[in-house]
Each structure stands twice: as C-alpha cells, then as structure tokens.
Amino acid sequence: MPELPEMETYRRLLSSRIIDRPLTDVEVGREKSINVPVPVFRETLIGNSITGIERRAKHLLFYLSSGEKLLLHLMLGGWMFYGRPEDKPDRTVQVEVSFGDERLYFIGLRLGYLHLHKEAEVESLLGKLGPEPLSPDFTAERLTGLLSGKRGILKTTLVDQSFLSGIGNCYSDEICFEAGLLPSRTLPTLTGPETRRLSISMQAVLKEAVAYGGYMEDPLYKGDRLTGGYNERCRVYDRKGEPCLRCGRPVIQVELASRKCFYCENCQH
DNA sequence: AGGGCAACCCGGACGC
DNA sequence: TGCGTCCGGGTTGCCC
Numbered sequence: 525m526p527e528l529p530e531m532e533t534y535r536r537l538l539s540s541r542i543i544d545r546p547l548t549d550v551e552v553g554r555e556k557s558i559n560v561p562v563p564v565f566r567e568t569l570i571g572n573s574i575t576g577i578e579r580r581a582k583h584l585l586f587y588l589s590s591g592e593k594l595l596l597h598l599m600l601g602g603w604m605f606y607g608r609p610e611d612k613p614d615r616t617v618q619v620e621v622s623f624g625d626e627r628l629y630f631i632g633l634r635l636g637y638l639h640l641h642k643e644a645e646v647e648s649l650l651g652k653l654g655p656e657p658l659s660p661d662f663t664a665e666r667l668t669g670l671l672s673g674k675r676g677i678l679k680t681t682l683v684d685q686s687f688l689s690g691i692g693n694c695y696s697d698e699i700c701f702e703a704g705l706l707p708s709r710t711l712p713t714l715t716g717p718e719t720r721r722l723s724i725s726m727q728a729v730l731k732e733a734v735a736y737g738g739y740m741e742d743p744l745y746k747g748d749r750l751t752g753g754y755n756e757r758c759r760v761y762d763r764k765g766e767p768c769l770r771c772g773r774p775v776i777q778v779e780l781a782s783r784k785c786f787y788c789e790n791c792q793h
Numbered sequence: 794a795g796g797g798c799a800a801c802c803c804g805g806a807c808g809c
Numbered sequence: 810t811g812c813g814t815c816c817g818g819g820t821t822g823c824c825c
C-alpha cells in the first residue's frame with residue numbers, strides 16, 4: 525500500500541515529467557474522488573500548470589500556477605500511471621489529467637481522493653501530522669523525546685500519523701524486524717538502546733525503500749524500472765510462512781490492533 | 794490517553 | 810462467459 529517510500533517515488537518520478545507543462549484536459553470518472561463540482565474542477569485545472577510537487581506523509585501536494593493546490597491521498601490500493609492512452613493499464617480510472625499527448629491516470633481511488641484546495645486550506649488539513657521520519661532534523665534524540673512518557677503498542681504508534689507521518693502497515697513491520705523488536709512491544713518497556721535501534725532502523729528501512737522505488741505492483745510509466753523495486757526486498761511483510769532472511773524460521777502472521785502483522789519470533793524480542 | 798470498532802468505498806479476485 | 814460474493818485497509822469518529 526502506498527506509504528512514505530511509494531509516495532516519495534511517485535513525487536520524484538512525476539516531478540521530472542509533468543512540472544511546468546500545461547494541463548490540456550481533465551476527465552473525472554468518479555465524482556466522489558474530488559471535492560468540487562466536476563465543471564469547477566475542470567475549469568480550474570485546464571490551462572493551469574503544476575509548478576512543483578511536494579510530499580507530506582502519504583499525501584502528494586501538486587502546486588498549481590494559479591495558486592490552488594491538489595491534495596492527493598491514495599489510501600488503500602490507489603496508484604498512478606503516466607503515459608499515452610494506448611499504454612494505459614486496463615483498469616478503471618477515477619481521474620485523468622492530460623498534458624498534451626500524455627496523461628496522468630489516477631487508479632484505484634476508492635477511499636482515496638484528489639482534492640482541490642485554495643492556498644491556505646491545505647495547511648490546516650495537514651496540520652495534525654507528526655514529524656517526517658526522514659527529515660534531517662529527525663534524530664534518535666527526537667524520537668526518544670516523542671516516546672518518553674507515552675504508552676501504547678509499538679506498531680500502533682508507528683502507524684499513528686499524528687505521532688510520525690508516512691509509516692503504514694508494511695513499513696511498521698519492516699522497521700520492527702530491522703530493529704529486532706516485536707511489534708506488540710509496549711512503549712514503556714523499550715530501553716534506551718532499543719529506542720536508538722528503532723530510530724536507526726526506521727531511517728535505514730525507509731531510505732532503502734525510497735532508493736529502491738517502494739513496494740508497488742504496477743509501474744508508473746512504460747519502461748519504469750524503479751517503482752516497485754522494494755517488492756522483493758521486504759523482509760517480513762506478506763511473507764507468512766516463508767523463511768526469515770536472518771534465521772530461516774518461518775515468518776509469523778498475527779492480527780494486531782485489527783491489522784495484519786508479520787514478524788520473526790526468533791529474531792524479534 | 795489509548796484501545797476497540799464501525800463506517801467509509803468499490804474494483805477486482807475468486808468461486809461456481 | 811457471467812454472475813454473485815467478499816476482501817482489502819488508511820482514516821475518521823465515537824465510545825469505553
């Protein structure tokens with residue numbers, strides 16, 4: 525599912541393709557995916573261009589030359605394809621935006637959305653997000669500070685967007701594995717060294733996932749060799765019964781706080 | 794404060 | 810081929 529590394533991959537790859545190119549057409553296949561009437565959406569976008577793309581947590585923010593912003597959240601199973609219509613995947617498209625001959629297709633937006641906002645609206649919408657774990661000022665000391673006095677379950681806390689932004693079900697498990705910590709650990713039991721390991725593992729896992737293009741089934745464009753490069757690099761996520769890459773014992777799957785949770789009972793404590 | 798849970802949503806996978 | 814069924818899962822809001 526699209527989490528920080530996947531959205532960061534999309535941001536990088538899309539930036540070099542659509543920035544400063546005029547939007548020539550917009551089609552809305554599912555009105556619920558947007559937040560204004562279709563004619564308003566189309567009239568606002570057509571003729572505009574995108575001046576920059578920013579990622580905040582699992583969102584992408586498209587800055588329009590007119591000052592408005594498009595706020596994208598793919599939620600579960602949402603993804604994008606960029607290219608010519610003849611290369612379009614055989615999937616239901618909720619929104620498509622044309623840049624001349626090439627189009628950006630938004631696919632699988634069920635709970636996901638592409639919302640149009642005025643200048644200031646977005647900041648209040650995103651204001652409750654926690655810090656970005658890959659930002660340069662996010663240090664082990666910062667994480668220790670955030671955790672101090674806090675109760676709760678490790679995995680639940682990692683996926684809490686108001687605590688940290690951008691980590692979801694897949695990477696919370698990957699981070700716990702890398703840190704050698706059980707996802708079910710409660711925060712007050714974490715020792716200083718364990719918290720430092722958690723911090724190091726968090727950055728290592730997320731950086732590696734970004735470098736390899738994240739965990740995605742489909743390419744962003746024809747010939748895309750980056751997107752989804754992390755699929756084979758997941759150590760525990762969706763690997764139930766497969767051998768742990770560290771010790772060879774089968775990966776365990778349980779349900780934790782009504783989420784799928786994968787770990788190695790030998791390597792994580 | 795934190796945990797549990799329902800609701801949201803519907804494409805597509807799967808079974809017959 | 811065709812139809813019915815059910816799953817997935819981040820987020821919000823509500824309750825305990």
